[in-house]
Amino acid sequence: MYDLTGFQRDLLYVINGFDQPSGQSVKEELEDHYDGEINHGRLYPNLDTVVNKELVEQGELDRRTNYYAITDAGEEALQERRQWENHYLEDF
DSSP states (O other), X not given: OTTSOHHHHHHHHHHHTSSSOBXXXXXXXXXXXXXXXXXXXXXXXXXXXXXXXXSEEEEESSSSOEEEEEOHHHHXXXXXXXXXXXXXXXXX
């Protein structure tokens, strides 16, 4: 996860929290968190990045809608990140 941007890490967290969300569902969840609009030009290239890194898989719900799902490698990366964070946040 060291080579991911904060936005890409947030994508992993959101995708992990849902069962095969669409890109639109991911976008809406992030917009709530970021308190503002996230445009397609930001969302989809970053989704492509985490898919290409095999942290997320992409599939088709229908001809117009893709879903995203965390892979085993993505889950492992999230767990390792959480352990690293906990090392520095133990006192909270």
